[in-house]
Amino acid sequence: MKIYAIGDLHLSKSSNKPMDIFGWIGYKEKIFEDWNLKVADEDLVIIAGDTSWAISLDxxxxxxxxxxxLPGKKIVIKGNHDYWWASLSKMNKLYESITFLHNTAYEFGDYVISGTRGWICPNETKFEEADQKIYEREAQRLKNSLEAALKFKDKEIIGVLHYPPTNDKFENSMFTNLFKEYNVHKVVYGHLHGQEAFKLGLQGELDSIEYHLVSCDYLDFKIKRIA
Known part of the structure; x- marks a missing residue:
């Protein structure tokens, strides 16, 4: 069993939000082709938010x-553009192979997946009082998800955020501190698009934790094997 990750699919089958204006020509077909080539039914794909441009769940x-x-099991967290997101109980009744995470964790083989949307981290450019409240709320949601992961004994935790786990200076945040506290081994996140933005994302090791940027355009519209 393998674990893959990708973020920011920005699908728009029922909404008029084409990504061609960003140069994402034929990107969905490229992602799905790569997915079908790599993923078996027993594998897992983590989708790190911004899955659909839709406004409602319908x-x-x-x-x-x-x-x-698509083949494999899928774990989906909320992104900043996922306005269609509804109650967990409602969403998790819809599909056999898709599980939505919110204050929860998901066991998969020797691993358990925990995550939340996240938010911008404190920085010197733009971080207001309202941001602080959301930042703290999302940190609590991550903590809830990590606590849920502890119920699965002797499992390696993979953390998932939509937003980057640090600011542009790669300083520790409430998110990175929680990942360290709960002995998380790997973290995936998305949200960043374009060459200049990619530079703002933490990659590699911090406090012995592997961080992976998995925005689909960063990955050239191919899923990335994580474990």
Whole structure:
């Protein structure tokens, strides 16, 4: 069993949000082709937020149906553009192969997956009082998810965020501190797009934790094997 990750699919089957204006020509077909080549039914794919441009869950189903049809099990967290996100109980009744995470954890073989959307981390450019409240709330949600992971004994934890886990100076944050506290081994995240933004994402090791940027354009629209 293998674990892959990718973020920011930005699917739009039921909404008029083409990504061609960003140069993402034929990107969905490229992602799905690579997915079908690599992933077996017993594998897992982590989707790190911004899955669909849809506004409602009913509208998002067209995109989620396409993901359901792909091989493997899928774990989905919320991104900043996932306005269609509904209650966990409602979403997790919809599909056989898709599980949505929110204050929860998911066991897969020798691993357990924990995550939350996250938020921008404190920085010198733009971080207001409202950001602090959301930042602290998302840190608590991550803590809840990591606590849920502890119920699965002797499992290696993979952390998932949508937003980067640090600011542009790669300083420790509430998120990185929690990953260290709970002995997380690997973290995947997305949100960053374009060559200049990619430079702002923590990659490699910090406190013996591997950090992976998995925005689909950073990965050249191919899924990345994590474990």
């Amino acid at each position: 509208e998002a189903k067209a995109d989620l149906d396409e993901i359901e049809a």
